[in-house]
Amino acid sequence: MNRNYADPKLIVVAQDLAQHMEAQFPGTVTLTLDGSFPLFDGVPLLPHLSHDDGEKLDLAYYYEGAEGYVPGRTRSPLGYFAFEQGPTDCxxxxxxxxxxxxxxxxxxxDLALDRTRTAEALRVLGQDPRLGRIFVEPHLRESLSVGGARFGFQGCRAARHDDHIHIQL
Ligand SMILES: [Zn+2]
Incomplete structure (x- = not known):
């Protein structure tokens, strides 16, 4: 549905992350989810209201089954809405x-969050000077021990971020 438009600068960030993850953990597949519609700025993508200018992109978490890491799979068919439940102030x-x-x-x-890969991806993204903001639900940031100035909370009225990672320039 043409939901995957992204600014070329952001595409390079995603490609670099995918390469890093593959180098660190051979066989790892990094999946992108929604970007923006390829329209003029200001057309938002429900329920991701801020995705309106190509400068925001969502990335899937990494998952594991009984046998370990499962490449290229997400818990839900769309990649969204399979929440890692945790405490929230909302x-x-x-x-x-x-x-x-x-x-x-x-x-x-029955897939579980691959905590090693997901934490590594967040660590790398958190240090990427090309990114402005990264949204992940606070309880996951805490349990995966990642943090830094780029990490933020999207607020209680926006989409949850314990089913995917949101990055923006
Ligand atoms: Zn997003």
Whole structure:
């Protein structure tokens, strides 16, 4: 649906990350999710309201099954909405883009977050001077022990970020 437009500068960041991950853990596949629509600036991509200018891109987490890392797979078919549950300060609300989709959670295949790969990707992204902001849910940042000035919280009214990583220039 043409949701994968991204600024060439951001594409290079994603390619560099994919190469780093492959070098560090051979066989690792890095997946991108939504970018922006290839339209004039200001057309947002629901529920990712900030994805309106090609300067934002979402990356999938890395997952493992019973036999270990599973290349190129995500827990949910779209790559979104399979949440790594954890504590949050956000109150439950009806009219918000923070979709919890509790009814969906039991339907996803039994994959677990590959904590080693996901933490390594976050560490590398956190040190990339080409990036402005990175969004990951605070509880994951904490449990994966990654942090830094580029990491932020998107706020309670925006999409959750414990199912994917959001990067922007
Ligand atoms: Zn995003």
């Amino acid at each position: 109150p439950p609300r009806r009219l918000t883009l923070r979709w919890d989709l509790d009814w969906l959670q039991g339907l996803f295949p």
